[in-house]
Amino acid sequence: MKDLLFLAHRIPYPPNKGDKIRSYHFLKHLTSTYKIHLGTFIDDVNDWQYTKTLDSICSETFYVELNPLLAKVKSLQGLLTNEALSLPYYRNQAMQDWVDNTVKKHCIKKVLIFSSVMAQFINESHNVDMIADFVDVDSEKWQQYADKKQGLAKWIYRREARYLFNYEKKVAEKSKVSFFVSEQEAALFKRLAPELDEKIAYISNGVDTHHFSPDHLFDSPYSDNKDVLVFTGAMDYWANIDAVTWFGKSVFPHLKKYPQTKFYIVGSKPSKEVLELASNKNIIVTGAVDDVRPYVAHARLVIAPLRIARGIQNKVLEAMAMAKYVVATSAAMEGISYNEMLNVSVGDDVDVLVQQLDKLLQDNPAGIVSNNNRDFVKAMFSWEQNVNQLSALFQE
Numbered sequence: 001m002k003d004l005l006f007l008a009h010r011i012p013y014p015p016n017k018g019d020k021i022r023s024y025h026f027l028k029h030l031t032s033t034y035k036i037h038l039g040t041f042i043d044d045v046n047d048w049q050y051t052k053t054l055d056s057i058c059s060e061t062f063y064v065e066l067n068p069l070l071a072k073v074k075s076l077q078g079l080l081t082n083e084a085l086s087l088p089y090y091r092n093q094a095m096q097d098w099v100d101n102t103v104k105k106h107c108i109k110k111v112l113i114f115s116s117v118m119a120q121f122i123n124e125s126h127n128v129d130m131i132a133d134f135v136d137v138d139s140e141k142w143q144q145y146a147d148k149k150q151g152l153a154k155w156i157y158r159r160e161a162r163y164l165f166n167y168e169k170k171v172a173e174k175s176k177v178s179f180f181v182s183e184q185e186a187a188l189f190k191r192l193a194p195e196l197d198e199k200i201a202y203i204s205n206g207v208d209t210h211h212f213s214p215d216h217l218f219d220s221p222y223s224d225n226k227d228v229l230v231f232t233g234a235m236d237y238w239a240n241i242d243a244v245t246w247f248g249k250s251v252f253p254h255l256k257k258y259p260q261t262k263f264y265i266v267g268s269k270p271s272k273e274v275l276e277l278a279s280n281k282n283i284i285v286t287g288a289v290d291d292v293r294p295y296v297a298h299a300r301l302v303i304a305p306l307r308i309a310r311g312i313q314n315k316v317l318e319a320m321a322m323a324k325y326v327v328a329t330s331a332a333m334e335g336i337s338y339n340e341m342l343n344v345s346v347g348d349d350v351d352v353l354v355q356q357l358d359k360l361l362q363d364n365p366a367g368i369v370s371n372n373n374r375d376f377v378k379a380m381f382s383w384e385q386n387v388n389q390l391s392a393l394f395q396e
Contacts, residue, residue, distance in 0.1 A: 004110050019135060041065075084160055135185075213374075251350055269288070302315075309331040
């Protein structure tokens with residue numbers, strides 16, 4: 001087998017959150033045809049326990065510890081060097097030396113970059129074909145952040161959006177092909193950089209529909225038989241924090257006519273803002289759980305009130321695969337071509353969401369089992385189909 005360099009900004013295991021799910025499935029698939037040399041950062045000390053799993057499937061692995069707090073301080077160098085702050089955040093000499101030595105030692109000719117910031121470790125002297133998985137248009141996400149901020153934070157985020165986009169264009173220019181997580185994300189980048197149109201593609205995420213299935217029988221994690229609205233996701237991620245605080249403060253209080261209804265926020269590392277929501281006795285913050293599926297399976301409705309989002313939300317697809325009814329914002333559904341046959345309600349205004357929830361809670365006392373949602377995910381979001389598209393890019 002030929003050698004392939006795989007560079008990821010975060011360890012691609014375990015597949016328990018958006019970017020890790022995608023990177024792991026791509027990595028696992030490529031091990032069937034390539035000897036993988038994996039270089040990646042570990043930004044959570046709990047993830048060191050999973051290195052042995054990756055060691056067992058890769059030809060070579062190289063891990064660099066990344067302290068998020070120190071990395072944020074280091075990222076400020078970008079203000080002096082006139083570059084996106086995201087670049088010095090990940091810049092690391094040990095990683096650069098390993099990449100240089102690995103490419104030379106194994107005569108590597110193909111590289112997969114997972115997240116544009118990892119392209120900084122590849123230069124012309126390496127003489128490789130680079131394929132870049134941008135996943136999302138990250139620069140646009142920073143612009144969304146800026147739109148929600150004021151003062152210095154707004155200036156910093158707006159600057160990051162501008163500088164990071166300029167860098168993203170350079171990465172796409174030097175890549176053999178760059179791809180995104182959805183047709184919408186690819187179209188956005190093409191619109192922003194039309195001169196790169198022919199080098200831009202997309203490969204959707206997938207869902208393990210055997211793992212996320214309504215056929216599994218789970219004990220209820222809820223202490224009583226109250227109606228539950230559930231949100232799942234990493235609760236130290238700002239987009240998720242914004243989503244649940246907005247829903248918990250602006251939408252959920254309007255459901256007082258349903259005193260039995262609880263709002264569960266399920267996910268690791270809840271921020272101070274999220275924890276404060278639990279001052280409402282009907283809002284429960286769980287923190288990390290071993291398995292989110294029981295919480296989804298026994299919930300009345302799955303809520304995805306994201307106001308800042310790019311690409312495809314795995315939490316939505318996983319809930320749909322478990323045949324759950326989903327109430328979401330349009331941002332959460334971006335990249336998922338839903339239609340009237342699906343059991344999904346979409347709204348961005350408080351009044352609209354309250355009306356939708358009111359109708360669902362009133363008209364469906366037993367909840368809704370949506371086989372249509374599950375069939376849709378099985379047909380449109382197959383990992384097997386999507387990873388084969390990745391293989392095709394390397395063969396072109």
